[in-house]
Amino acid sequence: MGRCEQCLIKQFNNLNALSKEELSRISDSKDVHIFKKGEVIFDEGKFSSGVYCIKDGVCKLSQLNANGKEQIVKFSKKGDLIGYHSAITHEPSTIKVTALNDVAACYIPQDLIKKPLEENPKFAGAMFKTVCSDLKEANNAITNISTNTVHQRMADLILFLKETYGVDNNNTINIQLSRKEIASSVGTATESAIRILSGFKKDGLIDLDGKAIVILDEEELKHLAEGI
Amino acid sequence: MGRCEQCLIKQFNNLNALSKEELSRISDSKDVHIFKKGEVIFDEGKFSSGVYCIKDGVCKLSQLNANGKEQIVKFSKKGDLIGYHSAITHEPSTIKVTALNDVAACYIPQDLIKKPLEENPKFAGAMFKTVCSDLKEANNAITNISTNTVHQRMADLILFLKETYGVDNNNTINIQLSRKEIASSVGTATESAIRILSGFKKDGLIDLDGKAIVILDEEELKHLAEGI
DNA sequence: AAGTTTGTATGATATTAGTCATTGTATAAG
DNA sequence: CTTATACAATGACTAATATCATACAAACTT
Numbered sequence: 001m002g003r004c005e006q007c008l009i010k011q012f013n014n015l016n017a018l019s020k021e022e023l024s025r026i027s028d029s030k031d032v033h034i035f036k037k038g039e040v041i042f043d044e045g046k047f048s049s050g051v052y053c054i055k056d057g058v059c060k061l062s063q064l065n066a067n068g069k070e071q072i073v074k075f076s077k078k079g080d081l082i083g084y085h086s087a088i089t090h091e092p093s094t095i096k097v098t099a100l101n102d103v104a105a106c107y108i109p110q111d112l113i114k115k116p117l118e119e120n121p122k123f124a125g126a127m128f129k130t131v132c133s134d135l136k137e138a139n140n141a142i143t144n145i146s147t148n149t150v151h152q153r154m155a156d157l158i159l160f161l162k163e164t165y166g167v168d169n170n171n172t173i174n175i176q177l178s179r180k181e182i183a184s185s186v187g188t189a190t191e192s193a194i195r196i197l198s199g200f201k202k203d204g205l206i207d208l209d210g211k212a213i214v215i216l217d218e219e220e221l222k223h224l225a226e227g228i
Numbered sequence: 229m230g231r232c233e234q235c236l237i238k239q240f241n242n243l244n245a246l247s248k249e250e251l252s253r254i255s256d257s258k259d260v261h262i263f264k265k266g267e268v269i270f271d272e273g274k275f276s277s278g279v280y281c282i283k284d285g286v287c288k289l290s291q292l293n294a295n296g297k298e299q300i301v302k303f304s305k306k307g308d309l310i311g312y313h314s315a316i317t318h319e320p321s322t323i324k325v326t327a328l329n330d331v332a333a334c335y336i337p338q339d340l341i342k343k344p345l346e347e348n349p350k351f352a353g354a355m356f357k358t359v360c361s362d363l364k365e366a367n368n369a370i371t372n373i374s375t376n377t378v379h380q381r382m383a384d385l386i387l388f389l390k391e392t393y394g395v396d397n398n399n400t401i402n403i404q405l406s407r408k409e410i411a412s413s414v415g416t417a418t419e420s421a422i423r424i425l426s427g428f429k430k431d432g433l434i435d436l437d438g439k440a441i442v443i444l445d446e447e448e449l450k451h452l453a454e455g456i
Numbered sequence: 457a458a459g460t461t462t463g464t465a466t467g468a469t470a471t472t473a474g475t476c477a478t479t480g481t482a483t484a485a486g
Numbered sequence: 487c488t489t490a491t492a493c494a495a496t497g498a499c500t501a502a503t504a505t506c507a508t509a510c511a512a513a514c515t516t
Binding site for chain 1 (some may be wrong): 291292293294295297299301313316317322323345346347349352353355356357359360361362363364366367368369370371372373374375376415416454455
């Protein structure tokens with residue numbers, strides 16, 4: 001098993017700010033987990049006793065409302081540390097994390113994160129900025145959802161997915177979501193999401209091939225997202 | 229001018245975690261500002277060079293979307309520290325903070341917050357937990373806005389306002405918002421907010437007297453908020 | 457391979473919420 | 487005190503979105 005000290009993933013996250021010794025201690029106790037597509041990494045209401053560092057694959061972070069309707073609040077990126085909130089506050093997790101494709105993640109016991117967080121100001125500062133940035137994104141999402149139309153948000157999501165996960169040489173987005181997941185992210189009904197995607201296809205903005213989305217007219221999508 | 233060391237407000241926030249020396253340094257440089265109702269404490273896009281500790285009064289934290297429509301993302305509570313994100317990251321503020329009534333706030337230059345944040349793990353940890361908690365609330369708001377109806381969210385807001393600001397002996401909520409502000413918080417049009425409030429009054433859930441809201445049937449409001 | 461389940465697609469319809477227009481009502485300014 | 491300005495309320499209408507129903511396709515099961 002690889003050592004954290006050599007792991008390139010930490011370029012994408014705050015573990016980079018740890019000292020050699022701290023990293024080495026983590027490396028000794030960490031555990032690589034493989035989650036199959038659809039597997040729940042940890043669930044709403046449960047306590048997480050550690051933090052996962054996502055090495056490969058994509059997760060959705062979601063919540064259920066009182067009627068069991070799912071809302072996706074975030075998609076993970078490579079290198080994301082997840083579960084730190086529950087691990088640090090010892091409160092039950094308010095979000096559920098699910099693998100959207102096969103996910104490789106290193107499990108780090110909570111103590112090995114909490115200690116550097118208290119003792120290493122560089123790491124603590126980096127983590128603080130990350131949470132601040134997540135909060136900023138969440139606030140933007142609130143404003144986006146409540147002031148923009150579903151059409152705008154759908155265009156926005158497509159551009160976000162391209163931005164975050166990239167496209168292949170066919171301009172096909174490198175992540176496949178079900179229509180239901182798309183709807184849960186945009187905050188609309190599945191049928192509405194399907195209809196809007198069909199509409200985008202008819203208008204030549206995107207092409208659809210099963211779950212694959214091909215971006216055809218990025219400029220027009222940007223205009224749509226801005227409500228023009 | 230009072231000294232921070234004696235100030236009772238810090239019981240409500242993380243400044244409590246500072247050492248005597250840190251507090252004393254803040255006390256020497258701090259500045260009490262009075263903001264009149266409606267005054268902008270700091271604006272979206274601007275840099276904040278310090279942090280405000282809210283001693284008295286209530287602020288709204290809001291964002292504008294591309295079309296200039298306002299979304300309130302949070303209401304401040306007594307003791308809240310605001311502006312730390314911009315002060316710490318040196319990025320322009322993504323939110324606008326406006327006084328909803330007369331607000332007394334102590335201005336603390338950014339250095340006096342940044343230093344303890346790096347050197348005092350107790351304070352840094354407390355701040356970290358606060359941002360995590362804000363993030364949790366923001367995620368809940370996302371789920372609430374996109375899965376619940378405007379009626380539900382209105383009932384929810386009324387209960388939240390009671391919970392946060394309390395009621396007098398008439399069961400009148402201790403904070404007065406304009407209909408527009410209520411709408412901007414719930415995420416709906418002003419007319420819709422007015423209509424729903426009128427409906428609640430007709431149904432005997434609340435009473436309205438100008439901007440004052442009197443809670444008459446809290447149980448039913450709770451049911452409504454939960455979508456029952 | 458046949459059956460079962462799950463996901464996708466689309467039409468018809470209902471509901472919700474937004475917009476526009478108008479009137480009344482406070483509140484502030486001269 | 488009067489006028490101007492912002493705020494509140496409500497009706498009429500329109501647009502956006504959700505729900506229900508159904509059909510079909512894809513992906514698993516046995």
